[in-house]
């Protein structure tokens with residue numbers, strides 16, 4: 001079923017997104033059944049038992065135990081949604097991280113009001129970072145110039161590029177306040193909390209240009225804390241990455257205001 | 261008794277109406293003050309709705325009075341939008357709804373319904389009101405300090421709140437007053453309900469409203485202290501250079517933050533939600549209580565499943581302390597903790613379903629009168645139902661990934677508190693007005709208030725579910741105009757805002773009705789105009805000092821309507837016999 005159309009969701013471009021959509025769908029079916037059931041009963045009762053129609057009330061009211069059965073039904077459905085779908089889904093997302101060998105692993109460091117993206121470069125090792133080295137344009141993540149591992153690292157501002165079909169692991173931290181890293185089309189949302197690094201992962205299934213949104217109030221610029229997500233084919237991604245490491249850190253004017 | 265504050269010597273104006281220790285006067289003081297705050301919070305929201313519908317356009321008429329540092333040229337600044345958001349939330353919850361439900365209705369009605377002459381501690385009760393007023397004034401003053409009022413959301417998450425402008429300090433001080441007020445009130449309600457029930461009024465004969473107030477008082481008493489402690493820690497972080505909520509190595513606007521560090525950002529969230537989840541039951545339980553009273557009275561038969569309702573309310577109270585982290589699913593939770601909080605959240609939905617079901621089933625077999633209080637009470641049921649049902653996808657962590665912090669959440673909890681609780685409050689005002697003033701409110705104006713309000717409430721909050729599913733974040737100054745994936749749902753903002761202003765317009769019949777009915781005739785000829793069974797109607801109108809000329813004795817349960825063989829279709833609790 002096309003849940004995206006049904007609920008007017010953002011398109012789904014990740015491998016796990018369909019499961020999220022399906023649980024959204026199932027819960028809404030439960031909600032709808034309960035609501036319609038109640039609503040029909042409600043209208044019937046209000047009409048049937050209005051004073052004009054039923055001048056004397058019945059002291060005893062309903063005698064049957066049908067409501068207990070309805071409640072047991074609700075409990076069972078909720079238990080199925082919980083144990084059958086939501087908990088296993090979470091366990092898979094949180095515990096079963098893909099093996100490091102076939103993934104892209106990057107760091108995203110949030111700040112008021114931008115997303116700094118850090119790639120480890122050809123050696124696959126992130127250079128050391130420290131706030132004392134931070135420069136907003138030329139060294140946004142604070143790479144330590146004396147660390148050899150950092151020499152080939154790539155950093156961008158607001159530009160997140162990933163290859164399609166390969167699991168991406170993103171380590172999230174923040175320089176200042178809490179942000180929330182939201183990729184609506186990937187069904188990914190993870191709070192970004194200063195002082196801790198939280199990993200999240202997903203596998204993009206569609207190439208294209210998408211948006212990164214900040215979903216947690218982070219100050220006056222919260223509404224414009226937008227980033228740009230580009231999903232490439234593997235070859236294009238490799239080309240982009242190598243251009244980045246040779247072309248420098250990409251600090252030109254307007255660089256971070258559109259897909260780049 | 262010599263130190264009885266109700267002694268017979270004549271009280272002057274100040275003692276009688278301003279520094280009164282009479283629970284009824286205090287209830288009215290709470291009611292009027294809180295209605296003013298509710299209106300003020302509503303006005304803040306209407307300003308926000310302009311900015312969301314017409315981002316960046318000057319606010320007509322009012323814009324130029326807001327000042328250059330809030331809205332230069334009448335165009336709202338993002339800082340000011342954030343102030344409005346944080347203060348709308350704070351004022352609606354802590355200065356509007358809770359004081360109305362607990363301070364006003366609780367104070368006025370509970371002693372009457374249990375046949376008591378007053379609250380156990382009348383002077384504490386007075387102190388509670390004045391602490392509340394002090395808190396409210398502190399919040400209002402905060403708009404005028406440099407940088408304006410608090411602007412980090414009503415949740416005040418650090419580090420943002422730790423580094424925010426002075427308004428946040430006043431927010432914390434204001435909260436300390438408000439918490440003090442609630443704690444004084446809570447102690448008073450608990451002792452009053454335990455100690456001062458009339459002879460024969462056993463716990464299983466208490467009206468549902470009293471039960472709701474009792475559980476609410478326990479929630480306030482147990483949940484507020486952690487927030488007060490957290491507030492003090494945040495205050496120290498802000499003014500004394502501590503770092504309870506600040507980790508090491510922070511860097512704000514390109515400069516390292518000069519603090520010792522080592523604190524925990526998430527600690528605040530745990531302490532905050534440990535209060536704030538029980539708080540949402542504080543916002544709803546008393547409203548359910550009001551609705552139960554009015555339903556029973558107007559269906560003219562006993563509530564169905566009274567015992568299940570009472571046990572459900574108690575169970576809700578207990579459970580509400582172990583679901584708080586469902587507000588924190590996306591803070592990086594492991595599977596076990598996550599599964600625990602999802603499970604408790606699903607479990608807590610069951611008693612809510614039971615209560616709602618009992619109220620629905622009660623209607624069957626009734627002889628239903630549709631007066632204004634009943635209209636609001638009846639509408640509460642499906643509206644609260646929508647609010648409750650839409651909590652389910654948010655309570656399961658998988659769908660919450662998509663829906664967390666979107667307009668879906670705004671829609672969900674507003675269905676609970678606006679057409680839910682606020683309708684309950686309106687129902688209560690229309691219902692108890694004759695007891696408080698000796699006059700009935702006008703039915704025509706009541707209908708003119710109810711029907712448009714019902715329509716507009718739904719036109720405001722239903723589209724928010726659509727926006728939320730489309731992925732629209734909350735707390736956005738421009739309502740999401742920046743984002744390509746939201747363009748399709750932006751136009752709904754206009755409809756929502758128009759409806760919000762329409763809703764405002766149709767509160768006029770209510771305000772006119774309230775004032776007009778207070779001055780004008782329509783005097784009730786009976787002490788019990790709704791032919792009700794509970795004790796508050798078995799007093800003179802309005803009740804004098806000490807409430808009951810003779811102490812009532814209770815012989816039966818609260819809702820003995822249409823008892824077979826009885827002479828009338830209602831048998832008051834204090835009527836001797838059977």
Ligand code: HEM
Nearest residue numbers: 305345346349352353357413414415677678734735736760
């Ligand atoms: C009846 C009409 C009401 C309308 C139209 C309304 C509208 C709104 C809007 C537009 C927002 C901000 C959304 C955003 O920018 O993210 C909001 C936030 C909020 N409202 Fe209301 N509201 C109403 C009543 C209430 C009531 C009665 C309460 C509480 C009992 C309440 C509590 C809140 C809270 C806690 C927030 C969140 C504030 C924050 O983001 O920190 N509202 N409301």
Ligand SMILES: [Cu+2]
Nearest residue numbers: 179214218225
């Ligand atoms: Cu942000």
Ligand SMILES: [Cu+2]
Nearest residue numbers: 537583584587
């Ligand atoms: Cu909660």
